[in-house]
Amino acid sequence: MLLDPSRGYDLIGDIHGCAHTLETLLERLGYRQQAGVWRHPRRMAIFLGDLVDRGPRIREALHLVHAMVEAGQALCIMGNHEFNALGWSTPAAPGSGRHYVREHTPRHARLINETLEQFVAYPQEWREFLAWFYELPLFIDAGHFRVVHACWDAGLIEPLRAQFPDARIDEHFLQASAVPGSFANTALDRLLRGTDMRLPHGLTLTSDEGFTRAHFRTKFWEEDPQTYGDIVFQPDALPEAAAQTPLSELQKTELLKYGADQPLLFVGHYWRRGKPAPIRPNLACLDYSAVMYGKLVAYRLDQESRLDAHKFVWVEVERQESPQ
Incomplete structure (x- = not known):
């Protein structure tokens, strides 16, 4: 995707329905509302996905971002939560043995429930937003920088480009993603959820939200990991026993690595904490747990080829980001 090199870009992490905080962040970045759309005279916003679920003002956040995209004031890529919403709402392919691409389990219902409740009185709007989610590309490759929700894997992105030159999937690809081990399943899981590994010794983890997992999310850039x-x-x-467990040589060779010589890469997804900063000179995560009263974070990108720690801008999410 060719973007205007003379324009600056403000890359913004996972919003999850924190619409009031997003307005505050846009104001801080110099955007102003004109004719119902947030605009900047010289810059464009790029949203890293996960607009929906969990937060108090999901509908407002969707309207805000959609209006900016339609007016040419922003771009937005797909996050795993937009993908999940499509899967929840789309019947599975005949003969698959499933009812929906994303089955209506209690765990899945819990994740999307807040979104569905906020659209109960606006069913037509929700259908229109679901159709819009198909217009969100899985990634942006602008040459000197790249954007993907969770993980850049060139081995999957190149065949995706061949099938979808604009990086926008269709319903058939969505349905194919319900088949474990299929290309669609592998590609969407990697780009939208990242890389993971099974915990050793049969251990499991229970998150703060009460979800128990046997896998953990992994870095895709570490050059010489040992444990x-x-x-x-x-x-x-x-768990300490897991953290200290050595990686096998096979595990080390199978780890994905985004090289230090690659273009700038921006991701969301990972629920970081603390002060926003580059992970390394060409990699930044902009998800700082906004909906958990963390920070909604942006990076102000111009023409730099290495990230500048002073160009992160953020807003602390306050308790007033709550339903009316």
């Missing part, structure tokens, strides 16, 4: 603790990339720490 499980060297590659963990999630808010929940590994």
Whole structure:
């Protein structure tokens, strides 16, 4: 995707329905509302996905971002929560043995419930937003920088480009993603959820939200990891026994690595905490747990080829970001 090189870009992390905080962040970045759309005279926003679920003003956040995109004031990529919403709402392919692409389990229902409740009185709007989600590309490759929700995997992105030159999937690809081991399943899981690894010794983790997992999210850039603790990339720490477990040589060779010589890469997804900063000179995560009263974070990108720690801008999410 060719973007205007003379324009600056403000990359914004996972919103999850924190619409009031998003307005505050846009104001801080110099955007102003004109004719119902947030605009900047010289810059464009790029949203990293996960507009929906969990938060108090999901409908307002969707309207705000959609209006900016339609007016040419922003771009937005797909997050795993937009993908989940499509899967929840789309019947599975005949003969698949499933009812929906994303089955209506209690766990899945819990994740999307807040979104569905906020659209109970606006069913037509929800259908229109679901159709819009198909217009959200899985990634943006602008040459000197790249944007993907969770993980850049060139081995999957190149065949995706061949099938979808604009990086926008269709319903058939969505349905194919319900088949474990299919290309669609592998590609969407990697780009939208990242890389993971099974915990050693049969251990499991229970997150703050009460979800129990046997896998943990992993870094996709570590050059010389030695233990499980060297590659963990999630808010929940590994049990000490797991963190100290050495990686096998096979595990090391199978780890994905985004090289230090690659273009700038921006991701969301990972629920970071603390002061926003580059992970390394060409990699930044902009998800700082906004909906958990963390920070809604932006990076002000111009023409730099290495990230500048002073160009992160954020707003602390306050308790007034709550339903009316």
